[in-house]
Amino acid sequence: MAHRLGIVGASGYGGAELLRLAATHPAFEVAVVAAHSQAGTPIVDLFPNLAGTRVFDAIEVGALAECDVVVLATPHDVALELGAELFDAGVRVVDLSAAFRLSVDGFATWYGGTHDRPDLATGDAAADPAAVYGLPELGHREAVRGATLVANPGCYPTATLLGLAPLAGLLQPGTIVVDAKSGTSGAGRAAKDTLHFSHVHGDLSAYGAPGHRHTGEIERWLPGDLGAVSFTPHLVPMARGLLATCYATLADGVDAAAVQDALTTAYADEPFVHVLAPGRFPHTKALAGSNGCQLSAVVDGRTGRVTVTSAIDNLGKGAAGQALQNANLMLGIEETAGLTTVGVYP
Incomplete structure (x- = not known):
């Protein structure tokens, strides 16, 4: 039935x-x-x-x-x-x-x-x-x-939380920066001057910083006490898709292997989240129309920072x-x- x-x-x-x-x-x-x-x-x-x-x-x-x-x-x-x-x-x-x-x-x-x-x-x-x-x-x-x-x-918190949550214990608090980009469908169907084709075509712009509403959701649902998050969303000239690039400083002694292990362990049995090998990066188009999420992480040994990229379909x-x-x-x-x-x- x-x-x-x-x-x-x-x-x-x-x-x-x-x-x-x-x-x-x-x-x-x-x-x-x-x-x-x-x-x-x-x-x-x-x-x-x-x-x-x-x-x-x-x-x-x-x-x-x-x-x-x-x-x-x-x-x-x-x-x-x-x-x-x-x-x-x-x-x-x-x-x-x-x-x-x-x-x-x-x-x-x-x-x-x-x-x-x-x-x-x-x-x-x-x-x-x-x-x-x-x-x-x-x-x-x-x-x-x-x-x-x-x-x-929310769409931005989903991509961000999936990328960062498994690494919560490996990061220094107060160091998270999220740079995220979404297709125009994330702004809704209502007619808006800023969403006209002639305005968004060939254009890329930030909006909502430093107090975009999704910042509070990200901070609330990240595990542990990671402090304030700097979050800036961007509007890109495509209908659907979302990519979040997240940066944070690693805790002392944490290396690339620990980062990769944390992600692969967290999502080993998850049907909708795929962790890519280091050096491979998610593509929004690969997820269009799906409920999937692709993640990857790379560690910069020079700066001691990790870059996590997370892609989803913002409508999926x-x-x-x-x-x-x-x-x-x-x-x-x-x-x-x-x-x-x-x-x-x-």
Whole structure:
């Protein structure tokens, strides 16, 4: 029997990617495809790859409450209200926004608002154990299996945390610098002057430094006490893909072999994370359309620093793919169902 999947915010890129992946998922039936402003609009009018006669549904809590799991692909203010309402009704929820990723104080610091549900702020130790941060590869897998609400990690934090977390005990605190670049789909589907083709084509620009919101998420979920992180994102002229280049000073006595061993050991049994040999570097195109992550690390003996590169599809492992990975775990489905690490190449 198929599990009923609801998607809210289905008219955005993350929601559309969920629909694409769900179309071939062996255990999901898409029961609700909700979008506020696009309700009643044929889906194919916005996304020609999703051919058919189906239209976007209105957002109705009653219909969503009948789903086995609901994925929210909405702004965080909408998710905070709707996610809490569905949680209270006992509905399993995976949220793609930042509504539940941080502590109450962290949310106020990085998003400038009051968090009305401290029990669902997964960054607080006192949060309800049924509400969890969901990066399975970072030791959250079992918590996700028993969760009612999962805060799906952001795209930049996913790539950064996967690259740095296994090395936490090998790094000097306060030395981490992250230089990350994402395709334009990470900025959403809304028409913006800065995203016009004529503006982004042939262009590369930084934004959000030094206080990009994802900085707080990276600092909160890195293991140990590694101090403040310097994080700068960049917009690159491609539709999808994300590459994070992370630099840090190694602790005394740590060499390249220890770094490589830490990464390969951490991900030896992980289906979606591939550690490359030193000297080989990840390519975003190799992961397009997949839920995979490729990592590599090189050590500069001259400076005592490590460079870790991490590539994902920002709409895959950075959003919709990871949401389905978490939904699979929540429902007791094989974790890899409907997902792949194999990208569309060339």
